[in-house]
Amino acid sequence: MFPFLRDAGEDAPLESQPKLKAHAVTVFVMACESATQLRKTGDVKVREATLRRLGATHVRAGVADAHFEVVKTALLDTIEGAVPEMWTPEMKAAWEEAYDQLAAAIKEEMKFAAAAVTSSEAAKKKHCFI
């Protein structure tokens, strides 16, 4: 399902997928920062340069909406498993909202990145073939 895991083989155990683990830690930290911002300011802000890079890398990796849902479930399940006695509906809701807002910002940026790729490809075609 995840093109960036193709090297390792999708059926390989998590332990042998360093890219997936690195991605998981990044999701974790960014969702945590987003949750903190949300509870403090009521809004999620991601630095412009970071968001632009995230938009571009997610477009390049062929990420679709369904992938965001899979990662969200994995994130929530991991947190619940790590601190089962702390896990409350409020805590789940806070992490969900943080993740959803972060995912929405990345998806929005992906539209711009995809449009930029398309127009750049069109420009290349124009240059080469017309």
Place this chain on the structure above:
Amino acid sequence: MFPFLRDAGEDAPLESQPKLKAHAVTVFVMACESATQLRKTGDVKVREATLRRLGATHVRAGVADAHFEVVKTALLDTIEGAVPEMWTPEMKAAWEEAYDQLAAAIKEEMKFAAAAVTSSEAAKKKHCFI
């Protein structure tokens, strides 16, 4: 260094130490929750039952102050590696403060847990040998 890793062997790669990985995720989530609380209320609160369990398990595992420092460094390095472009002195300070307050609460609880173990052992000895 970590007694709870003795089964896996201390030189085994991280990938083959599921207990260390599970512990890392728990530290992550608890430090994140602490950071959120700190930024929101200026204080770190851990549920009484959770803290009691953490105190007891850390005493049983023979955890010393140096272990807290090792885990702190690992946590900060992992976060920095996951989001290098977001890593600022402010972010580092926020995570450090969250971790330090959490560690202080666990260390304090460990004193009570250790005292309880000692008095329970003394009681057993008294019961058995006098």
